[in-house]
Amino acid sequence: MPASVALASSVSSDDLAAARETLARVWGHDDFRGLQADVVSEIMAGRDVLAVLPTGGGKSVCYQIPAMLRPGLGLVVSPLIALMTDQVEALKQQGVAAARLDSGVSMDERSDIWRQARAGELDLLYVSPEGLAAGAMLDRLAELPLSLIAIDEAHCVSQWGHDFRPDYRNLGRLAEMFPGVPRIAVTATADARTRDDILRSLRLEGARVFVDSFARPNLQLSAVRKENGSRARTDATVIELVRARRGKSGVVYCGSRDGCERVADALKDAGTNAIAYHAGMDARQRDRLLGRFLAEDGAVMVATIAFGMGVDKADVRFVIHADPPGSLEAYWQEIGRAGRDGEPAEGITLYGPSDIAWTLRRLEGRPMAEEVKAVQTRKARQLFAMLDGATCRPQAVRRYFGEVSAGPCGVCDVCADPPALYDATVQAQKALAAVQRLGGRFGRTRVIDHLLGKTKDVQPWESDLSTWGIGKDTSPGGWRDIVDHLLFEGLLLEDANDGKPLVGLGEAEAVRAVYRGERAIEVRRVPAGFDAATRSGNPRRRTREGNAAVEALDVDVRARFEMLRAWRRDRAAEQHVPPYVIFQDKTLLEIAQREPGSLEALADISGVGQSKIDRYGKAVLAALQGG
Incomplete structure (x- = not known):
C-alpha cells in the first residue's frame, strides 16, 4: 500500500487562511477568484474534485497550492511537454519546488529529481500519461507520500471530447494504486x-x-x-486581418501543415x-519555435492544432481561425488562448461550406464507434450553425456548455451589428427539390445553374x-448563400x-420537415463589403471607446512601461524562460x-509575490529610475 494513504483528510476544509497566505506570498494575489476557494477547500480536505474552470x-492554482500545503508530493499528469515545461518554469520563478520528468530530461537530471522527491524537497512533480x-x-511513486494527484486537461480522457487521448483512459487505475490520495481533474472545456x-x-x-461560468467578457468574437x-x-x-493588428501578438490556426507554411511565409x-x-516538425524544432513565440513581442504563431494546449502567453491579443475547428469545445479552447491577462482580445473565425465538408470527411475516416462518430458529427454542425447564425456568439457557446441563463455579450459582431435575416424557407424547399430531382449527381454551381x-x-x-x-x-449570390446555409444545417450534404x-x-426527416413548412429556414444577408480592420469584417459604421490601450x-x-x-x-533571455513568467504585462x-x-x-x-520581491524587487525599482 502506498505511503500516501495515511495523508487523506489531514487538513480541515474550512481553514483557507494558509491557502490565502500562500496565494498572496507566492502569486501576489489578495484572494481567490470564482470557484477557486471551493475547489481548494475540497482538495485540502482530502476529497476528489472535477473542476471545469474557464x-x-x-485552474493550476487549485492544485498547486494544496500540493504545497499538504504533506507529501503533488503529482501532476499533463499531456504535453511544452505545457509541463511552461508551468514548471513559472513555478520555479515563484520560488516553488517543482520538477518534470519527460523525454527532454537527462538521466542525471532524472536521478537528481527522484533524490529530491525521496528527500521531501519537491512540492510538485509533472509527468505525462505515457511516462x-x-x-x-x-x-x-508508490514508495513516496503523495499529497494529491492532479490530472490536467482532463477532457483528453473522454471520447466525447474534442481532444481524446487513449493514454488518458488508463489514469482511472490511479484510484486503486493510490487509495486515499485526493485526485483533482481540471479542464476548461467539457459539456455535460x-x-x-x-x-x-x-x-x-x-x-x-465545480463548473464555473464560461463568460470571457474581454474576448470579442466574430466570424x-x-x-x-x-x-x-x-x-x-x-494577411489583412493580421496587418490591421500590426505589432500585436497573435495565433493563426490553419487546418493543414502546408497551410501553416504558406500563410506564415505570406x-x-x-x-x-x-x-x-x-x-511535421521534430520536437526540438517545435520547442525552439515555441520559445521564440513566448519570448518575442508581437510574434504571430501560425499553427495547426498541434500548438496551444496550456500555452500560457498572457498577452496574445488575437486568435484567427483561417480554418475552423471541429467542435465548439475545440473552438472555445483555441479562441481562449487570447486575452488570458484579462485585457481586450479578439477571436476571429473564417468559415465556409468546404470547411464543414472537410471536417465531416475527416470524422468519417477516423476509427471510432458509430455512436461516437454521430456525436462528433452533431458537434461539428453545432459549431457551424453558431458561426453562420444570428445569435450572440458567447451566449451560444455558454448555453452549449449548460449556462441556460447566459445573455447577449453586447460586443461580438452579432451584437454590435445584428445581421439582417430573411425567411428563405420557400427558396430552401426549391433547392432541396432541385437536388432531389438531380439525383445528387452534381455540385453546388450546377445545382444553382439548374435553379436559374x-x-x-x-x-x-x-x-x-x-x-x-x-x-x-x-440572384446567383443569394442561391450560394442559401445552399451554403443548408449545408451548415445538414439538410444538404457534400x-x-x-x-x-x-x-x-x-x-x-429533417428535409421532409422543411418541405412541409414545419421547419423555417432563415438566412443571413451577406454584408456589402469587407473591412479587415473591423472585428466582423463589415464596413466600419461607428466608433466605440475600448479599454485603455498602451498607445x-x-x-x-x-x-516606464516599455x-x-x-x-x-x-532577464528572460538570461534565464531562457518566457518573459511573462517573470512578470505579466x-x-x-x-x-x-x-x-x-x-x-x-x-x-x-497584484502579481508581485514575496519570491518576486526577493528575486527582482531591487532591480525593478532600479529599472523604474532608468538604472
Whole structure:
C-alpha cells in the first residue's frame, strides 16, 4: 500500500487562511477568484474534485497550492511537454519546488529529481500519461507520500471530447494504486456528457463537480464567411486581418501543415514576425519555435492544432481561425488562448461550406464507434450553425456548455451589428427539390445553374424537370448563400468525389420537415463589403471607446512601461524562460502607473509575490529610475 494513504483528510476544509497566505506570498494575489476557494477547500480536505474552470481562470492554482500545503508530493499528469515545461518554469520563478520528468530530461537530471522527491524537497512533480505508464515510475511513486494527484486537461480522457487521448483512459487505475490520495481533474472545456465520461473513466464518481461560468467578457468574437472557397482569397483575408493588428501578438490556426507554411511565409513577406508550427516538425524544432513565440513581442504563431494546449502567453491579443475547428469545445479552447491577462482580445473565425465538408470527411475516416462518430458529427454542425447564425456568439457557446441563463455579450459582431435575416424557407424547399430531382449527381454551381435555368447545353431530361428555372427570382449570390446555409444545417450534404464535391440530400426527416413548412429556414444577408480592420469584417459604421490601450497612456507611463518590458526581456533571455513568467504585462503596467518607491509599495501590486520581491524587487525599482 502506498505511503500516501495515511495523508487523506489531514487538513480541515474550512481553514483557507494558509491557502490565502500562500496565494498572496507566492502569486501576489489578495484572494481567490470564482470557484477557486471551493475547489481548494475540497482538495485540502482530502476529497476528489472535477473542476471545469474557464481559460485564464486559474485552474493550476487549485492544485498547486494544496500540493504545497499538504504533506507529501503533488503529482501532476499533463499531456504535453511544452505545457509541463511552461508551468514548471513559472513555478520555479515563484520560488516553488517543482520538477518534470519527460523525454527532454537527462538521466542525471532524472536521478537528481527522484533524490529530491525521496528527500521531501519537491512540492510538485509533472509527468505525462505515457511516462506514467512506462518503466518503474508507478513503483517509485508508490514508495513516496503523495499529497494529491492532479490530472490536467482532463477532457483528453473522454471520447466525447474534442481532444481524446487513449493514454488518458488508463489514469482511472490511479484510484486503486493510490487509495486515499485526493485526485483533482481540471479542464476548461467539457459539456455535460464529457463531464460524466471524465468522472466514470477516472473513477471519480464520488467527486464534487465545480463548473464555473464560461463568460470571457474581454474576448470579442466574430466570424467571417469565406468567399467561393478560394484559398488564395482566404489567405489574403488572414494577411489583412493580421496587418490591421500590426505589432500585436497573435495565433493563426490553419487546418493543414502546408497551410501553416504558406500563410506564415505570406505574413513574413508582408512584414510580420510570423512563426510556422506543426506536428511535421521534430520536437526540438517545435520547442525552439515555441520559445521564440513566448519570448518575442508581437510574434504571430501560425499553427495547426498541434500548438496551444496550456500555452500560457498572457498577452496574445488575437486568435484567427483561417480554418475552423471541429467542435465548439475545440473552438472555445483555441479562441481562449487570447486575452488570458484579462485585457481586450479578439477571436476571429473564417468559415465556409468546404470547411464543414472537410471536417465531416475527416470524422468519417477516423476509427471510432458509430455512436461516437454521430456525436462528433452533431458537434461539428453545432459549431457551424453558431458561426453562420444570428445569435450572440458567447451566449451560444455558454448555453452549449449548460449556462441556460447566459445573455447577449453586447460586443461580438452579432451584437454590435445584428445581421439582417430573411425567411428563405420557400427558396430552401426549391433547392432541396432541385437536388432531389438531380439525383445528387452534381455540385453546388450546377445545382444553382439548374435553379436559374442557365445550365449550358441543357439536355431535355433536365429541362423537363419541374425544378428547372424555378429560382429565377433569386440572384446567383443569394442561391450560394442559401445552399451554403443548408449545408451548415445538414439538410444538404457534400460527397468529396475525388475533389469534385457532389451535393445530395441530408437526413430524410429533417428535409421532409422543411418541405412541409414545419421547419423555417432563415438566412443571413451577406454584408456589402469587407473591412479587415473591423472585428466582423463589415464596413466600419461607428466608433466605440475600448479599454485603455498602451498607445493611449500618458507619455511618461508608457516610457516606464516599455523600460520595464525591456528589463524583463533581458532577464528572460538570461534565464531562457518566457518573459511573462517573470512578470505579466498587466503587472508591469500597474508598476509603471503607480511608480512604487519601495519594496513595500511594490509588494502591494497584484502579481508581485514575496519570491518576486526577493528575486527582482531591487532591480525593478532600479529599472523604474532608468538604472
